[in-house]
Amino acid sequence: MVIPKVEDYLKTIHRLQDRDTQVAPSAIATAMGVQPPTVTAMLKRMHDDGFVDYERYQGARLTTRGEKLALETLRHHRLLELFLTEQLGYDWSEVHDEADVLEHYISEKLEARIAALLGFPTVDPHGAPIPTVDLKVRHDAGQQSVDQFDEGSLVVVSEVRDNSPDVLDYLTEVGVRLGALLKVIEVAPFGMITLKVRETDDQFSLPSETASSIFVTQFDATSTSESGQFSEVH
Amino acid sequence: MVIPKVEDYLKTIHRLQDRDTQVAPSAIATAMGVQPPTVTAMLKRMHDDGFVDYERYQGARLTTRGEKLALETLRHHRLLELFLTEQLGYDWSEVHDEADVLEHYISEKLEARIAALLGFPTVDPHGAPIPTVDLKVRHDAGQQSVDQFDEGSLVVVSEVRDNSPDVLDYLTEVGVRLGALLKVIEVAPFGMITLKVRETDDQFSLPSETASSIFVTQFDATSTSESGQFSEVH
């Protein structure tokens, strides 16, 4: 039996590993909201249990075993988020915390039932890919964060990587949902971006830190039929 | 923040308290599957936290606070069991273990959403009453265990108090479901009961220990319309 806390550490290391191969204890400590000695102790135990490669002063990397468990937990998390929105009327701003707890406690049977009930979905309510049953993650190679686009670009929202309810509520309010069409109005050099929502003509500005969590694809007028694919995902 | 384990102890004490006012540590130890010293340590802490009245060698009783939390947990448990059967295709024999874990981790918001989705149900898949939002339990005063009835009695199944998947699967197989009509064929003095299911004419025998967990009400032919009330509950 594997323990909830280990799963949280593994998820965190998995996320941080995307950029750096060696994950620094301080980064884990910050992300987990614990003190550095806690991380040292934890990494030792996780190393003994075969979840991470770890040597003192060398940082940590997931083993195959650790990555498997991280992805299993991530699958639970994202299936639960979608389940809460689709079946229980949650808003995308409300699902994260609930899923972050339950992910550690649902059985494999319940995971399977939820997946079936939802029609074996591929993305969660924030547009993030749900790892498959055999724990493959299909990254959307085409998407980029909206602050990477030039002024005047017309883009389609494909993912929002921010868990803050306040941010998500604000985005909902201004009309930024998965599948929404946005026009990049202005990219100011001091870290501010102005966007316009096609549907409502609402215009609003965001700090580029927030904009960097909004992932989009270039709008392709020829693929109008394909935009239906996005809206079914909301 | 209250801890999962405390909730399990409180549920156990609540259950054992139904008969005895003072619950013996040994009874708690047996029910929880732990050693007696574990219970002593736990009762001390729960007493310090105001969940139980407890003095050494005197056994334990729930405080108002403890009972409230026990019932809150029981509400979670029974709502989850019904949710799993109604929404996720679980059989009544499969729900207990899953609910026994999740009961400690769902938020009050999720509890409320589940209750609403299920139409504010009053009984779980085993016929046990679901504590109301304000934590009242409506006991069914009319029901008695089937082994209390005379041979020839015609009765309606209203509750099965057994969590064992094997027993529940067996009962399903022979046709004992909530709302089923049973005829008491024979009550043997050496602890065996023979019953017949009205619908299928299946006849089968049970040890009286198992029979004592099957609760029924005397079938009243005038209340045929009321039997619809039972079947909607399955």
Place this chain on the structure above:
DNA sequence: AGAATGAATTAGACACGTCTAAAGAAAAGG
């Protein structure tokens, strides 16, 4: 009442997950 029996408690241990304070190693800067 005194002795035997059984239940409950104390004592001491351990794994988990966390902390603070102190010490040690690595990286950065001059």
Place this chain on the structure above:
DNA sequence: CCTTTTCTTTAGACGTGTCTAATTCATTCT
């Protein structure tokens, strides 16, 4: 290259939840 800063680890502690072994209390039996 030596010093300062920053990061990481060790040391020691604590609360939770559990155990085994030993002791103490309560009850029951003669």
